[in-house]
Amino acid sequence: MLVGRDREVEELEAALAQLATGSGSLVLMAGEPGIGKTRLATEAALRAKARGLRVSWGQCWEAGGAPALWPWREAYQGLGVAFPEARALAGADPAESRFELFRDATAGLLEVAPCVIVLEDLHAADRSTLMLLEFVATQRALPLLVIGTYRELEASLSRDTAASLGRAGRHAKMFVLARLREAEVAALVHDAIADADAKLTASVFATTGGNPLFVGEIVREWRATGATDQIPLGVREVIRQRLALISPEARRVLEIGAVFGVEFAREDVTRIEPRAAAVLEEAQRSGFVTTRGARFRFTHALYREALYHDLVRALRHELHREAALVLRTHGAPLSEIAHHLLEAGPDAAPEAIEHAIRAADQAVAVFAFEDATALLERARSAIPAGADEAAQRCRVMIAQGELQLRSGDAAGRAVCVEAATLARSLANPALLARA
Ligand SMILES: Nc1ncnc2c1ncn2[C@@H]1O[C@H](COP(=O)(O)OP(=O)(O)OP(=O)(O)O)[C@@H](O)[C@H]1O
Ligand SMILES: [Mg+2]
Known part of the structure; x- marks a missing residue:
């Protein structure tokens, strides 16, 4: 069920109706974790499909x-449209080539338009993804509705991300999702617990502050234990308590999964923990x-975060390193392997720097200069102190x-x-030649 959000749903319906007349738009949904961005986007998707x-x-x-x-490529794939290849234009500057890539990308959508693309969790988007979003936001004549979701606070932590979303937002319908009101929380509680009394609904509202994710968690807890007096205050606490309910084996497998990301492959986790297949079922049941x-x-995503953040550093490093090894065996993107190596602690640093440089090279090939810059920046901060420090610094430079x-x-x-100059002072002819 969907409670509340009447105004937002009305505006989404208007955007869908407008799409039918051939003009597109951008809707951005912002708010805290668990506030219902994905839920509302799902509602929009259902209504779009109904049309x-x-x-x-x-x-x-x-x-x-x-x-x-990546998110655009994934969305294109879902629509059965090939994402265009980047082509370096003779004589054009890189920004122009990127512009051409974006133009090709929007032109490619005309085959399947009118259509809807939902881009989830834009606070974690790479710079190129956001630039294409900004570009699309200005293309009103394109019969495409883009719905973007993001966590406000997370987005504000990166100046580039915040600025880009701000620029796109000027062309967008903006929803800042508020917490649910008490009557809406009560409706959610009643949906799960038919005979919930006013005391219970009031207590759930007080504890959750109207965050629907928290409401779901607390209702689940109440159904399992029949008690509300043990309800923890923060959702992290709720999550930790839920995690405490699963076996240590299942927890370990989920921790490995959390290192891979919000989504992970059964095969990858099983390579690191051979007993994973059996316990993943338990994790699924719970x-x-x-x-x-x-x-x-x-x-x-909060489950993944809680698991990931509670990992002790040495284990986190080890798991990232193992993840990199597994991903390398099946030819995963270099950027992904580099990411894991960069998180794998000082022992993995030389390899991490090597991969980051190569991944940056690949990013440059598709004009993703900001991503390349970010990778090299991370590589530079990963250089450990020691005998090799200056040579590594020289390579990254x-x-x-x-x-x-x-x-x-x-x-x-x-x-x-x-x-x-640095290579000369190191008497390193190979580096000198490259520089
Ligand atoms: N308006 C609503 N009515 C009923 N259930 C809701 C509503 N909004 C959210 N929920 C439920 O609350 C939970 C969290 O919502 P959702 O996953 O959409 O949050 P989110 O804002 O996308 O969070 P995140 O930033 O972590 O991705 C889900 O189980 C969802 O179904
Ligand atoms: Mg979400």
């Missing part, structure tokens, strides 16, 4: 490491994950200089000169 429209979803990868433009074929997905030159930033020359 015979195609709907496709793209998920931003909260665990990091996704290739540039509502932590759902299956999609051979993949599992945390039923809520060369890559950064090259990136700047390729993106049309003349300052790259000075960076290469500085790298050359």
